[in-house]
Amino acid sequence: MTTEAEYSADGDPVNPFPVDWLGDDEMVPELQRLHRLKAQAEAREAAVIARVHRRGVPHAQGFASPTAWLIAATGEAPAVCRSRVRVALALQHMDHTRQAFAAGELSECRVRLLVDARAGAPDLFRRDEPLLVEQARTLSARVFPKALSHWRRLADPDGARFDAEAAFLARRLHISPTWERTVRVDGDLDPESGQIVLTAIRSLAEPAALEPGDGRTPAQRRADALVEICRRHLDSADRPTQNGERPHVTLALSLADLAGDGLIDLETGPITAETARRLACDATITPITLDGAGQPQTAGDARRSIPPALRRALDLRDGGCTHPGCDIPARWCDAHHIIHWAHRGKTTLTNLRLLCRPHHRTAHHHQPYPRRQ
Ligand SMILES: [Zn+2]
Ligand SMILES: [Zn+2]
Known part of the structure; x- marks a missing residue:
């Protein structure tokens, strides 16, 4: 595999030569190389944000917080900046994670999971960090979050119970029209409630419930299932009436x-x-x-x-x-x-x-x- 040093000799490490020059068997190594580069760039960005914070630059420049400073500096959305600042500040106390991130061995997504894990139990995290970073390096994206929550349950049973309570308190659902003429549905449910919703949607959206040749994407089927469940609720006879009616959608038009x-x-x-x-x-x-x-x-x-x-x-x-x-x-x-x-x-x-x-x-x-x- 070509090393970064060879690429860098040409100058630009991201675009060392046209993509067309890549042979079929060079595509995967190239993606892996870019993946590492991206993680390295993100790790460096986090290091800059942490340094800026330690030097007190945001306050000196009249910003209320490092997040406000980062929003002004990058033009990114507040939620994105808030998350980056949170990761950058936490990484100051996570030596193993920070080193693996800087080496391009961990994606930002994995690092964020590690930051979340530390937030719940910082002392235990410090003790087990080398093990958890090793798992972040080697386990698949599907298995790693499960391994983390398993660690949390073993390391800190009371804390895990507290997390479960916090997940329930954090439940929310937003349904809002967007300017694109769609209605956005967005929210968080605790695991038990989430399972109920998931089971109900699956009962209408999974392959066994479909007719052959159904051309809808899985995401479209889930959306249709949610609407169908609501419609059946509105149809049901034990629902309270409004002025003797069970309205679904009210239209006033000529x-x-x-x-x-x-x-x-x-x-x-x-x-x-x-x-x-x-x-x-x-x-x-x-x-x-x-x-x-x-x-x-x-x-x-x-x-x-x-x-x-x-x-x-x-x-x-x-x-x-x-x-x-x-x-x-x-x-x-x-x-x-x-x-x-x-x-x-x-x-x-x-x-x-x-x-x-x-x-x-x-x-x-x-x-x-x-x-x-
Ligand atoms: Zn039909
Ligand atoms: Zn009709």
Whole structure:
């Protein structure tokens, strides 16, 4: 393998020559070399941050903290800078870790795990650091965190219990619309709660639960599973009602908008008229008349877009999702208008078919599927 000294002789150690010059069997050694270089650069960055802190540079320059100084110096996000400062300051007390990091033997990710492990039990960490650094060097990315938590449990049972309590207290869930017209779901759960969520999502997203040829990525399947679980909750009969209704999504829009091609605003961001039509296919509709200034004047009686008796007949006829090969039962299906009622389609058996949520989406956003016989 080529050594760094040989590369450095040419000047730039990161780009010593064009990537095209690499033979197929040289790719892996090159990646490993870059991986080491990256770790070395990160270790040096940590050393600079620690030195800056020890010299009191941030305060001398009027910054409230080393993190504020680093944000100004690098333009990185606050969370990134906070984590780097934390690692850099902890490394001052972690000789073995620091040396292995500087030699490019440990990635920043492994170093961060070691820093976390030390934070919980600094004295025990000092005693066992050589062993833990050796494990960080040799164990796989999957096994190493488990080895660390095993060490923690053995070395400090009370502390491990305290960690478990802290994990529970740290539980959080954020659901927020982003400017990219998506809704970000982000959070932390304690292990027990996490297992419940994971098991529920897996029951809908794992290969055994899927039909053959399902083209969704695993991440898409997990996302769909989470939404499906919430939808089934909203469907369930023992959930409290709101004004006698069990609303899923409330839309207020004109018939013209519903029949058109524009965007319609929800609390979480805009949706297309296509999506609004899918939601309205099988929904509770309340007709409202507006005055000239757009203020509501009168509200008619709320009614189902599919009357209950018709829905029972449809359930009996279709039995479940009518998409070929799909066997989602009727109770999880939407009733889909083949020609939408906003486009003057009739709410009659011949213009209706049952579709599960994913296939209802497909029906509205792609060509209709042939009917299952
Ligand atoms: Zn529909
Ligand atoms: Zn289906």
